[in-house]
Amino acid sequence: MSILINRNSRVIVQGITGENGKFHTTQMLSYGTKVVGGVTPGKGGQSVEGVPVFNTVLDAVRKTDADTSIIFVPARFAPDAILESAESGIRLIVVITEGIVPSDMLKVKYSLRGKDVRIVGPNCPGVITAEECKVGIMPGYIHKKGSVGVISRSGTLTYEAVYQLTNLGIGETTCIGIGGDPIVGSSFVDLLELFKDDRETECVVMIGEIGGNAEEEAADYIARHFKKPVVSFIAGATAPPEKRMGHAGAIISGKKSTAQSKMEYLRSKGIRVVENPSMIGDTVWEILRKR
């Protein structure tokens, strides 16, 4: 088992004819992902890497039975692309695009509240279920089938953690980059709820960072409902206040969104917090060995 995606997921790529869309379509196909279609308005009828291109998501879904979409379109067109997908029957929308206006994202989420559709991202590396399906831009080969779920606000830092797990022979179930923006489709809590019921996932690595309070909300959820061990690293202990650290959402505003206060809060809820990012894999190994 796994969460969100597996070998049966049927994926379309929105923005498939762009440079990134094309490149990552190839990468996803070679990982084994069932990329069944692409969408670029005005380019319907063409094909990319043997994948048929459609003018609309509606058309793509009708002809391919797609259930999952990955979005590469530029920021100013992305909210429209998300809503189009949701309206056309796509159930999981993974948004890679960086630079979406947060208030636009608020409107998208408001519009989709209560509907049976899940967004991951924006500004994220995507989702991968090891050795089954990759809907994202992460390097596939660093992943290995195993027992750890990974949820992270970061990209390359996630790869770092995953690679540690893989090199130790532990491996992963599903890894999700939830995105570095202030408003994201899925939170840590949303995904912990799914990992809770996933039998193969024995432990979760949660990589947070400064800004907002998603980690604190996750800690509250874990303390109340999540019985599996969680190992966490929070990036940005050395970040100055009021500065955006690359990610739009990684900004310390006030006293509560610092790495220190997050680590303290997580520890107070019984979560294992690692301060040395090189030790994420070792810490998981130690915990799993004792079980």
Place this chain on the structure above:
Amino acid sequence: MKIHEYQAKILFRDYQIPVPDGQMAKTPEDAKRIAESLGGNSFVVKAQIHAGGRGKAGGVKVVSKSDEVYDAANKIIGMRLVSKQTGPEGRLVKKVLVERGAAIRSEMYCAFLIDRSRERVSLVFSTAGGMDIEEVAEKQPEKIVKVAIDPVTGIQPFISRNIVFSLGLDSNLTSPLYNLLNNMYRLFVEKDLSLVEINPLVITENGELLAVDAKINVEDNALFRQKELSEMRDADEEDQRERIAHQFNLNYISLNGNIGCLVNGAGLAMATMDIIKYYGGEPANFLDVGGGANKQAITEGFKLILSDPKVKGILVNIFGGIVRCDVVAQSVIGAVSEMGITVPLVVRLEGTNSEQARELIKSSGIRLTYAKTMAEAAETIVKLAI
């Protein structure tokens, strides 16, 4: 993006948010002229910089004659204002705002911001004005009202009534407060702001609302559709290295330590700073050269790092995923040999083709230390950077 108070007040006027009469001046002569045209016997001269805490730092003066406005402006323009928000180096003041003084009965606080947790635009209102709102939230939470605004219905009259009656304000304020909230919310939404704050929002002796201060942050991602606001950017207020970085699509932030960092990805860049600190060192900067880490990005990154005289060593930490480590290694070798870097350099390249990368660097004859893990890299550079 931040804008100045005087610019924020121009926007306030456009949106019928009441502000004191006044204008921006770049010279004491201009300041005096503005005071004379305003008339009256109470003036405020305020330093215009992108940082708070100006009053306590001596950047705000209240005077009663236009000659005194000249003197006050003369003192403030050209001064290096050091407030708790500017850092120890302070900020050079180039402009002042000259306004008519207000007769103040009481001070309040009003702001709109993106509430990440509730996923709404939220309104924060308090009767404790002129103070740090976080401190108020901590010590006198009963003086704060927070409302998450429904994006479809916006500001409704009940929101104003709830504020007036729950905070014990004069009920005559219900209607003017509703107008103020409505106008601020419209401004926030239409101009893609990430913050609009009035602190203090005052009730004058005449019982009217007046925005004595004005703070606006514009959402960077929305600048493409906010031309008028983009033009309000003041390059003088930005860190020069951060501005150059921006031109090359790099994310750079100056810090106070002596170990420069060059990393691909924002999260990994923060984690690299953190691990340097963990092993007893101090990072000199945050630098994310982007997931691709191409040669131009790496060269410009090195230039930025080395333009900081505090730097005594550099740590390069690249996780090559889609981008291959041997390609990154060639870029590093190219940049280092072109630039003649003399400070100790520790390089850690992990991911695709990291072995080939190690061989390339070894055979290039460049003086640097190759580390296998993040921990090893950080430990090594902390020892070398003295």
